[in-house]
Amino acid sequence: MTFSADAYFAEVMGEFEASPRASAIHFSRRSILKLSGAAGAGLILAFTLGPVTEAAAAAMSAKDFAPNAFLRVSPDGSILIYAHRPEIGQGIKTAVPLIVAEEMDAAWADVKVEQAPINTALYGRQSAGGSTSIPTSWDQLRQAGAAARSMLITAAAKKWGVPVSECTTADSAVAHAASKRQLRYGELALAAAALPVPDVKTLTLKTRAQYRLLGNRFTGVDNLKVVTGQPLFGIDQAMPGMLYAVYEKCPAVGGKVISANLDHIKTLPGVKDAFILEGNGVTSDVMPGVAIVADSTWNAFKAKAALQVNWDESKASKDSWTKLQAEAKKIAKQAGAENITKSGDVDAALKGAAKTLEAFYSYPFVPHATLEPQNTTAWFKGDSIELWAPTQTPERAITQVAKLLNLPENRVTLNQTRAGGGFGRRLVNDPCCEAAVIAQRVNAPVKLTWTREDDMRHDFYRPGGFHQFTAGLDAAGKLVGWKVHFITFSSDGKTPVAGGNIPAAEFPLPLVAHGELTQSMLPLMTPCGAWRAPRSNAIAFATQSFIHELAVAAGRDHLEFLLEILGEPRHIPPATSAALNTGRAAAVIKLAAEKAGWGKPLPQGHGLGLAFYFSHAGHFAEVAEVSVDAQKRVTIHNVVMAGDIGPIINMSGAENQCQGGIIDGLSTMMNLQVGIENGRVIEGNFTEYPILRINKAPPKIEVHFIQSDNTPTGVGEPALPPVAPAIANAIFAASGIRVRSLPLRNEGLTV
Amino acid sequence: MFKVNGTEHSLDGIDPATPLLWVLRDTLGLVGAKYGCGIAQCGACTVQLNGVPIRACSTPISAIDGQSITTIEGLAAPDGKLHALQQAWIDYDVAQCGYCQAGQLMSAAALLKDKPAPTDADIDQAMAGHICRCGTYTRIRQAIYAAAKGGVA
Numbered sequence: 001m002t003f004s005a006d007a008y009f010a011e012v013m014g015e016f017e018a019s020p021r022a023s024a025i026h027f028s029r030r031s032i033l034k035l036s037g038a039a040g041a042g043l044i045l046a047f048t049l050g051p052v053t054e055a056a057a058a059a060m061s062a063k064d065f066a067p068n069a070f071l072r073v074s075p076d077g078s079i080l081i082y083a084h085r086p087e088i089g090q091g092i093k094t095a096v097p098l099i100v101a102e103e104m105d106a107a108w109a110d111v112k113v114e115q116a117p118i119n120t121a122l123y124g125r126q127s128a129g130g131s132t133s134i135p136t137s138w139d140q141l142r143q144a145g146a147a148a149r150s151m152l153i154t155a156a157a158k159k160w161g162v163p164v165s166e167c168t169t170a171d172s173a174v175a176h177a178a179s180k181r182q183l184r185y186g187e188l189a190l191a192a193a194a195l196p197v198p199d200v201k202t203l204t205l206k207t208r209a210q211y212r213l214l215g216n217r218f219t220g221v222d223n224l225k226v227v228t229g230q231p232l233f234g235i236d237q238a239m240p241g242m243l244y245a246v247y248e249k250c251p252a253v254g255g256k257v258i259s260a261n262l263d264h265i266k267t268l269p270g271v272k273d274a275f276i277l278e279g280n281g282v283t284s285d286v287m288p289g290v291a292i293v294a295d296s297t298w299n300a301f302k303a304k305a306a307l308q309v310n311w312d313e314s315k316a317s318k319d320s321w322t323k324l325q326a327e328a329k330k331i332a333k334q335a336g337a338e339n340i341t342k343s344g345d346v347d348a349a350l351k352g353a354a355k356t357l358e359a360f361y362s363y364p365f366v367p368h369a370t371l372e373p374q375n376t377t378a379w380f381k382g383d384s385i386e387l388w389a390p391t392q393t394p395e396r397a398i399t400q401v402a403k404l405l406n407l408p409e410n411r412v413t414l415n416q417t418r419a420g421g422g423f424g425r426r427l428v429n430d431p432c433c434e435a436a437v438i439a440q441r442v443n444a445p446v447k448l449t450w451t452r453e454d455d456m457r458h459d460f461y462r463p464g465g466f467h468q469f470t471a472g473l474d475a476a477g478k479l480v481g482w483k484v485h486f487i488t489f490s491s492d493g494k495t496p497v498a499g500g501n502i503p504a505a506e507f508p509l510p511l512v513a514h515g516e517l518t519q520s521m522l523p524l525m526t527p528c529g530a531w532r533a534p535r536s537n538a539i540a541f542a543t544q545s546f547i548h549e550l551a552v553a554a555g556r557d558h559l560e561f562l563l564e565i566l567g568e569p570r571h572i573p574p575a576t577s578a579a580l581n582t583g584r585a586a587a588v589i590k591l592a593a594e595k596a597g598w599g600k601p602l603p604q605g606h607g608l609g610l611a612f613y614f615s616h617a618g619h620f621a622e623v624a625e626v627s628v629d630a631q632k633r634v635t636i637h638n639v640v641m642a643g644d645i646g647p648i649i650n651m652s653g654a655e656n657q658c659q660g661g662i663i664d665g666l667s668t669m670m671n672l673q674v675g676i677e678n679g680r681v682i683e684g685n686f687t688e689y690p691i692l693r694i695n696k697a698p699p700k701i702e703v704h705f706i707q708s709d710n711t712p713t714g715v716g717e718p719a720l721p722p723v724a725p726a727i728a729n730a731i732f733a734a735s736g737i738r739v740r741s742l743p744l745r746n747e748g749l750t751v
Numbered sequence: 752m753f754k755v756n757g758t759e760h761s762l763d764g765i766d767p768a769t770p771l772l773w774v775l776r777d778t779l780g781l782v783g784a785k786y787g788c789g790i791a792q793c794g795a796c797t798v799q800l801n802g803v804p805i806r807a808c809s810t811p812i813s814a815i816d817g818q819s820i821t822t823i824e825g826l827a828a829p830d831g832k833l834h835a836l837q838q839a840w841i842d843y844d845v846a847q848c849g850y851c852q853a854g855q856l857m858s859a860a861a862l863l864k865d866k867p868a869p870t871d872a873d874i875d876q877a878m879a880g881h882i883c884r885c886g887t888y889t890r891i892r893q894a895i896y897a898a899a900k901g902g903v904a
């Protein structure tokens with residue numbers, strides 16, 4: 001029996017990976033449509049943000065089309081732009097409208113942003129993940145803005161009877177310099193609305209040098225609401241008559257309910273109902289458990305604490321992290337069961353090497369631990385259901401709920417709320433599905449809230465993993481052979497668990513003449529998933545630490561050794577802006593090194609560590625300065641980062657993501673792990689899962705970008721992977737202690 | 752009887768053991784204070800009791816009988832003018848997901864009242880009870896310094 005969500009993740013992540021990052025989308029004229037709103041409504045443009053589908057075109061031309069995907073210039077001068085992707089803290093709700101506003105030359109102060117309804121026919125994909133939201137919408141957003149600008153400038157030129165070429169736009173106004181005339185966009189909205197929409201092919205998009213908004217610093221559009229405590233998040237939803245639910249699942253995944261003390265639970269204060277759900281046995285939908293519905297969150301939590309369930313664990317997980325680690329160590333030195341990639345003759349290369357080096361690296365399972373625990377509010381109304389959910393994949397939630405409740409998809413309405421952190425956890429809609437199934441039994445709106453312990457123990461974890469490396473150096477200290485045995489997990493014996501695969505092109509394999517990557521999979525039932533920079537977040541630690549080990553063994557400077565591996569500037573196939581480019585890589589490495597003062601004299605006991613990683617189409621290098629005292633206490637003095645993700649949309653947002661990613665990476669490498677025994681995740685709350693706090697955070701995190709004309713790519717993830725190896729390498733430089741296993745606290749190192 | 756942001760509320764009919772957090776969120780509809788851990792570990796639920804930051808998730812409602820609570824909804828002046836920290840939080844674009852920030856602000860506000868010119872160590876001490884899962888610590892520190900410099904109303 002498999003109840004794994006791996007297939008679900010394969011689909012979700014496959015979708016992200018297949019997302020066009022370069023300008024590969026072909027536009028039809030119909031990708032932008034003018035809407036005739038109510039008389040006097042002003043200029044309303046609708047545009048699709050996905051590849052233009054038949055459905056989108058149909059939706060847009062339908063007579064009764066409700067203007068959803070649009071930007072609107074109102075006669076009062078306000079400009080409304082809808083943000084179509086979930087805001088999970090990555091800043092997308094600010095970045096997307098900025099792109100539109102830039103091309104239309106709108107004054108940012110005039111722009112109002114609203115969260116778009118979920119309607120994929122109109123907006124294309126509305127999920128947030130894989131750092132793909134910006135690259136997949138870049139061209140459409142710019143064209144929508146440019147089309148609006150073109151209509152507004154044409155309207156002004158007509159009014160004045162001057163050629164369009166004599167007019168200019170800036171700050172929500174068209175100007176005619178020769179006659180010193182100016183009209184605000186609001187004043188032109190009605191006239192512009194009467195004009196035909198220009199063919200997108202005739203639109204000229206701005207060059208980077210012409211940007212007025214992009215690249216500057218903008219505060220998030222919801223920040224006022226955030227700092228005044230307005231109800232923004234899923235967990236904040238409330239409505240008259242709403243009830244509060246909790247859901248208890250088997251602590252070992254796969255267990256079923258035999259019986260529970262429901263009669264007693266129903267007598268507890270405030271409890272309205274308690275019932276067993278069989279679920280459909282899929283972790284990404286609904287697993288078996290006991291639901292309790294009460295008149296307040298607290299009464300529901302209290303009743304949950306008094307709940308006693310007799311579980312049938314005959315088919316449940318018996319996973320043991322201790323045993324899995326021992327097993328991995330045992331097989332590490334054998335060749336892997338499966339060959340992932342092979343180039344040249346690695347065994348001969350290693351035999352002929354002047355020096356060979358071996359090392360075994362490992363890292364543990366980690367949960368996402370979003371600060372807002374999983375939750376969803378659902379209201380079942382007989383033949384339809386309405387949901388309020390902090391999800392990263394709203395359209396999938398609709399499909400899943402429709403299936404579970406046997407409703408047509410158009411009877412499922414999902415209201416996208418802000419999410420208190422995502423990190424990949426909310427790519428899965430299990431809380432949404434549970435809430436829907438519970439709501440079906442309750443004659444009222446019901447908010448399902450997971451306790452922190454539920455959240456930590458019923459996650460889709462970043463899988464642990466193991467890398468056995470062997471590499472050879474020639475007499476000149478040059479890397480001549482690279483061999484890895486990667487040990488991961490599988491729920492079906494055929495494919496690795498979600499987030500536990502390794503690509504054949506894993507760094508530095510495409511760059512070495514003699515390389516080999518083999519893989520073994522240990523059986524696992526614990527659910528795994530996508531965790532901020534899936535697989536890269538862990539692989540980077542192993543690979544980039546081992547490269548440093550090799551540089552040390554060769555008696556060479558790490559920076560120079562790394563640049564030598566990269567070699568001449570070139571694209572590693574496929575040659576798109578989404579692929580590794582050794583030139584862009586070398587540039588960020590050199591910049592980070594320079595800004596960190598690589599090679600400078602350091603105070604006694606300090607060390608610098610360097611690491612590079614390419615993920616999510618972003619080239620990132622980081623240099624950490626640390627010191628280690630006699631008690632093995634690590635102090636992080638500074639982290640310097642250099643990244644290349646094309647042009648920057650919102651400098652403030654991009655820096656925030658990078659600094660956050662670096663702190664996340666540091667927190668995780670130093671302290672974080674969950675143990676699994678008898679199928680149960682041990683840690684339940686922040687006492688056992690000590691996320692880094694302000695007093696241990698580096699006082700300085702310097703963020704530098706190399707901006708280019710490549711299509712901008714996402715910044716939510718790629719800053720994270722290089723942190724762990726940069727710090728591990730710095731610890732070695734400072735103290736001679738080489739860490740090959742995470743988290744560092746297991747090795748007696750504290751921060 | 753207890754006061755929240757200046758308004759009196761009755762405790763009648765509420766189980767005295769109920770944590771303040773759930774009275775605020777579920778009974779009074781003030782959802783600015785957040786649930787993050789329920790065991791006084793993350794600070795997301797922080798409000799002020801007579802000006803002192805407390806963890807609402809671990810404070811039974813009975814303990815605040817006759818006392819006065821300020822939540823994030825009451826941090827700005829009655830005329831709507833933002834507290835210097837709220838303004839600094841916006842100016843420095845501190846939030847990522849924003850979930851922890853109401854709690855962070857309530858502790859920061861208490862800190863500045865106590866120490867109008869805090870040092871790094873003061874900030875560490877006052878703010879270490881909070882977890883920001885998104886890692887906005889660099890900006891929290893910056894924004895506290897900025898608000899301190901600008902003077903707190």
Ligand code: FES
Binds near residue numbers: 786
């Ligand atoms: S919810 Fe109160 S401290 Fe975490």
Ligand code: FES
Binds near residue numbers: 371852
């Ligand atoms: S901003 Fe997300 S938890 Fe702090």
